[in-house]
Amino acid sequence: MEQIKNTNEMQEEFLRQQNELRDRIEPTDKFDIDSVKLIAGVDLAYWNKGDEEYAVCCIVVINAETHRVIEKQHYSGKIEVPYMPGFLAFRELPLILKTVELLETVPDIFIFDGNGYLHPRHMGIATHASFYLNKPTVGIAKTYFRVDKKTDYTEPENEAGSYTDIVIDGEVYGRALRTHKDVKPIFISIGNFISLDTACALALKLTDKESHIPIPTRLADLETHIAREAERS
Known part of the structure; x- marks a missing residue:
């Protein structure tokens, strides 16, 4: 019962923090897109290692134009927060911030x-961080997160750059964006300090012919597999 109590208290605190931060989200461009380098x-x-869970965070920094x-940097460590739906950021943020500290750029x-x-x-x-x-x-x-367990998305037209908004209770939560013809869409949502239009334009700009996933997260994903194998061996 003590573990359940602690988890419930943890959820209550996490919920309080999320509701507080939510009021500070700014869904508009707070930068000059031409200044992004x-x-x-x-x-x-x-x-998993025995009964303990570990993770590695990888960050890959690329030149926006070339x-x-x-x-590349990575940091690994033990996950201290149990999995609770809707509170993933609290598990991942400590490792992310440790990795950011390693960046020279x-x-x-x-x-x-x-x-x-x-x-x-x-x-x-993306918002919490x-x-x-x-x-x-x-x-x-890469996969669709059904926020309210019932709202699905509408498939965009089968053309590069086509998209459909993900609307829940009259509010746009994100977009299903097709970066290439004949590929599955990806799902874009703002984190903060950027508009959804700019986020989608950025995703298209950063996608090459090798994959339908934008380069920064595709490379970071590849690095996590390499780093995880190294950490586990």
Whole structure:
């Protein structure tokens, strides 16, 4: 019963923090898009060691124009927060911030493999992390997160750049965006300090012919697999 009590108390505190931060989300561009030089992709991978759970966070920083990799960093550690639906950011944020501390460059924008505004309280990892990074953030997910367990998305037309808004109770939570013809859509939601239009334009600009996933998060995802294997061996 003590563990359940602690988990319930944890959820109550996490919910309080999310509701407080939610009022500070700014879904507009707080930067000049032409001034963006460095963009970071962020992703995590998990594994178990006995009864304990571990994860590694990888950040890959690329040049916004040339798409050249500027820097890679990773940090691994034990996950201290149990899994609770809707509170993933509290598990991942400590490792993310430790990885950011290792960066020698200062990214202008952070793109997360995950969600931001597309969350029951608009507080996915991309949004939550923005308040600690003080930078514009975007969430780009490979699979659709059904926020209210019933609202689905409408498939965009089968053309590169086509999209459909994800609308829940009359509010736009994000977009299903097709980056190439004949590929599955990805799911864009703002994190903070950026508009949805700019986030989608950025995703298209950062997607090359090799994949339908934008380069920063695709490279970060690849790095997590490499780092996880190294940590587990």
